[in-house]
Amino acid sequence: MATMWESLLRDTHPGMYATNCPAIQEWFSRFNALASSHVGHFGRLFPLAALISTDMGRPYPLREMVEQDYVRDLTVPGRRVMEYDRIFTAALENVRRLWVVVGEGVVASGERFISCIGNWNLDTGQDEEGRIVLWDSPKSPQGYIGA
Structure with missing residues (x-):
């Protein structure tokens, strides 16, 4: 590598x-x-x-x-409240799923990435309409936090 x-x-x-x-x-x-x-x-x-x-x-x-205030009852997009461990676990799974889609497109010449990956700002995590991609973008693969 x-x-x-x-x-x-x-x-x-x-x-x-x-x-x-x-x-x-x-x-x-x-x-x-x-x-x-x-x-x-x-x-x-x-x-x-x-x-x-x-x-x-x-x-x-x-x-x-x-201090538990920093890891408990955290407000996330959509005004939902979640625990840090749940957010962390979901974020890990989201990234894993996204890389599966990218891998399918690169290795297997799959085309699912066309419907899952959009024009996203990698600095803000938002799509062209201002939605936070891993939370509430319609292009996100199923299973994302916001799905």
Whole structure:
């Protein structure tokens, strides 16, 4: 995988690759070491943030130390109220389903992606009509949070 990414980057951006060669394998090894050292420490609550804060020399709070107002009864689009764990689990599933659609289009030459993927703003997560794609877009594959 690292060889493929290095090759893609070298072919696509030769000048940038030559002056700022990525250390993909080293990054991946470091990420795995950090992630392994935190297994079981934080549960599912913000694991990436825990890795980042550790790298910055700031301890990340244990789950029981987190003020519950930040993870319980959160208002989401559509004025619904959800718990953080439910939002996180649903978001993971949404991304997985979307990648299945993309994969079908790339590998199997499927055409379902045409009806599922629209002109979305990747910075805001909104479609051309201002709907938040993973919550309430009619183009979202079935099963999205807003479906």
